[in-house]
Amino acid sequence: MISRPDQDGDQQLRLLGDAWDKAAEHWRDGPARQFGDGQLTPLLQESRTYLEALRKLMDTLEAADRETEG
Amino acid sequence: MTGIHADIDALKGLHQALVRYRHAQRDVTARGQDQLTATRASLEARASRLRAQLELGQAEYTACQDRAAQADPDDPVDCSGYARAVEQNSGRFEQIRLWQQRVDAEASEFSGIAGRFAGLLENDLPRMEEHLVAIIASLEAARRVQPAAS
Numbered sequence: 001m002i003s004r005p006d007q008d009g010d011q012q013l014r015l016l017g018d019a020w021d022k023a024a025e026h027w028r029d030g031p032a033r034q035f036g037d038g039q040l041t042p043l044l045q046e047s048r049t050y051l052e053a054l055r056k057l058m059d060t061l062e063a064a065d066r067e068t069e070g
Numbered sequence: 071m072t073g074i075h076a077d078i079d080a081l082k083g084l085h086q087a088l089v090r091y092r093h094a095q096r097d098v099t100a101r102g103q104d105q106l107t108a109t110r111a112s113l114e115a116r117a118s119r120l121r122a123q124l125e126l127g128q129a130e131y132t133a134c135q136d137r138a139a140q141a142d143p144d145d146p147v148d149c150s151g152y153a154r155a156v157e158q159n160s161g162r163f164e165q166i167r168l169w170q171q172r173v174d175a176e177a178s179e180f181s182g183i184a185g186r187f188a189g190l191l192e193n194d195l196p197r198m199e200e201h202l203v204a205i206i207a208s209l210e211a212a213r214r215v216q217p218a219a220s
Contacts (some may be wrong), residue, residue, distance in 0.1 A: 005101035012094040019087030026080040031205055039198050043190065047095070050187035054102050057180045061109040064169040068116055068162075 006055040013047050078209050085202045092195045099188060106177055113170050120163040127156045 020040055024032065131152035138147040 005098045009095060009098040012091055016087055016091045019084050023080040023084035026076040046187060046190055050183055053180050053183040057176055060173060060176050061105055064109055064173055068166045068169055
């Protein structure tokens with residue numbers, strides 16, 4: 001079965017979050033905080049917004065396909 | 071060596087993760103768009119097929135009604151089967167049209183969010199990667215670490 005793009009996107013988001021957590025264990029100076037708060041957090045938030053919208057759209061496309069079959 | 075430069079190694083790992091993330095999410099956005107295109111095409115094909123069936127059924131029903139109007143009252147023509155077929159196809163056609171409208175409305179709403187995310191992947195993320203590369207280079211220079219050949 002082919003996975004849905006929104007689910008794959010969620011998986012990628014988790015991997016990036018894990019990579020950041022790992023990096024943050026060793027990188028804790030001022031630039032690290034600036035990078036985390038100023039760049040990475042907005043990226044993760046925007047990604048979540050996109051993936052939630054994609055999930056909703058994919059649900060609708062699946063329902064449209066299912067409900068108009070035959 | 072690894073322990074001393076653990077922050078540099080961690081930053082390199084984060085940089086690689088960001089690059090992978092950019093490529094993977096580009097693929098996700100493309101597949102989402104492909105799915106939207108495919109569903110729209112499928113709905114349009116179903117609507118087109120039903121439209122043709124509806125027109126044919128309507129013509130058959132009209133012809134039956136003409137025959138019924140001219141038929142001997144003692145031998146009436148029954149057109150109820152044609153009427154049911156027209157009604158059923160009409161209902162299914164309307165359902166497809168409603169789904170087409172719903173998909174269009176949600177796709178329109180989605181496009182703004184997708185546009186912002188695409189811009190982030192194309193512009194912001196490469197800048198973040200460059201920023202990290204600069205930080206790594208700065209740390210390596212400060213510690214006189216020889217950068218690994220790429």
